Amino acid sequence: MLEINKSADQDHILIELIGEVDASNSVELDDAIKEALSVPTKKILVDGNALEYISSAGLGVFMSYLEDFQEKEVAFIIFGLNEKVMNVFHILGLDQLIEIKKNQNEAMKALYEA
């Protein structure tokens, strides 16, 4: 089960992921990021506090947008990942390719104080 909440605040779009991302629902994550990229924002945040699980299908979605973020100069930050989920990013070294912050405060700092 995956629930995705989207909101816009200040200058950024916040995507909150609740539950589990696998091959059955990664298309929903894909749609959420696609939608966030379709508006003229330069900052996208993903709240992973309630993300319990992610498989390669979900990781693949993030990876497939890295070029777009760069081309459109969009800052993309994931924050709040629990230890298990963070470990999965780490196994593939994706924590080196995607900006990941511990919590929302740190993510906001990186977005607005950089």
Add this chain to the structure above:
Amino acid sequence: MKHELKLYCEKSSLSELRVFLSTILTKSGLSEIIQNQLILAVEEVCSNLIIHSHDCNPKSFILLAVNFTTNSVIFEITDSGKAFNIIEYKSPDINAVVKEKRKGGLGILLVRKIMDKIEFETDSTHNTCRLIKKIKSK
């Protein structure tokens, strides 16, 4: 002790697979991170089979057996679809995945990084993939 699950080939079966594995692994004494890694690796192989070897046909199924030995846990995945030889499969380079904006291809790489040993056998009727993780004996 051996545990078995019959998994029908639709993507919605994956959550059922996770519940099944989680119930078994909770009692294993392995850390939560390792438990999650093992669930992930088995799911990656199963979802590959469901999607690519069985085209998400809910009438076909795959069989999973989980077996603990004194120093390992063995996940044996059997199916009778198009054989997917996990050992010969070449995982893509991560940088290429990013450049080509690919959404797939990372699953088997995860399996290789997580498991200690991967075996694959096929005959005219069945394909068997065995994922082996060494664990410290108690």
